[in-house]
Amino acid sequence: MSQYKVIGVMSGTSLDGIDLAYIHFEKTTHWKFEILVAETIPYDGTLEEQLREAIHYDAEELKQFDTVYTGFLAIKIRTFIEKHNIKDLDAVCSHGHTILHQPEKGITYQIGNLPGLGILLQNHVKTVVCDFRVQDVALGGQGAPLVPIGDELLFSEYDYCLNLGGFANISYHKEGKRVAYDICPVNIVLNKYAKQLGFDYDDKGKLARSGEYLLSLGSELDNLSYYKQLPPKSLGLEWVQKEIFPRLEAFKRKEIDLLRTFTEHVAMQLARNFKIRSKVLVTGGGAYNDYLLERIKYYKELNLVKPVDELIEYKEALIFGFLGVLRLRDEVNCLKSVTGAIKDHSSGKVYNFG
Incomplete structure (x- = not known):
């Protein structure tokens, strides 16, 4: 068949x-x-x-x-x-x-x-x-990520496949084999603070764009030990509840500033995982976050390819x-x-x- x-x-x-x-x-x-x-x-x-x-x-x-x-x-x-x-x-x-x-x-x-x-x-x-x-x-x-076999067999024309959902995960071909792992949380955090501001999500990143970057919080997030681990590695809600939310709450700052800071954190973490001038397929709800994509390209020159909406939303x-x-x-x-x-x-x- x-x-x-x-x-x-x-x-x-x-x-x-x-x-x-x-x-x-x-x-x-x-x-x-x-x-x-x-x-x-x-x-x-x-x-x-x-x-x-x-x-x-x-x-x-x-x-x-x-x-x-x-x-x-x-x-x-x-x-x-x-x-x-x-x-x-x-x-x-x-x-x-x-x-x-x-x-x-x-x-x-x-x-x-x-x-x-x-x-x-x-x-x-x-x-x-x-x-x-x-x-x-x-x-x-x-047990994760499982999507990379699809990246390998259905989307091999891209240097990297990036999915921006609850978590960001990446997949690419290296030295004859497919490598993939979770990079960091994305919408599982951003949606929480957007909801506290009365929105289901941060539309096009407009909320984050208007916030203030909290340098000490950003630095604390960037130094989490997970980011130093080598793949294979994956993330779950438990890790976010233990490592992310308590740090954000401890700062007792406006949700808008927490959104800006975490969006910046995500952009920095993502940019670190790509080679310069790579062709990257971007899918998942985060592909609509224009501000996040701008900030990724601020940190590294990349060709971020957004496919048709159908594929952005339903690739998984x-x-x-x-x-x-x-x-x-x-x-x-x-x-x-x-x-x-x-x-x-x-x-x-x-x-x-x-």
């Missing part, structure tokens, strides 16, 4: 909602894709708050919430299929939502990946591929759809050079019905 029509499903740490993309993949001499239809389903305030707080749930509460979230996800996927009258569908490929990510302890937990997802969708699709991270952690890897959903296709073909979708696992492997649970 060389053609697949799948739905990729992604919920990121920035909590802006569930991304769904219906994609056609075709394998000839190389992989090609077309996003046929895509949309983001925002979370309501209650569910968003539960997702934010779930890191503090005990085991039983988390188990119950996983069941609730799996049911919620199934309803949203089913509605998407019916709304767009999707008949030709080989699989739903879903990331779920990360609650715990502590690979150094052998822990990663994405809710929404229970067998119930497949059961609830079986009248609309016969195959569900999900829970892509657990196997990699069991093999000694970081696209690639999780692709990870599912590779899993169905039993081909490598998780690279040891990226995650630090003991071997390349084909990751993801497959639920078949019918």
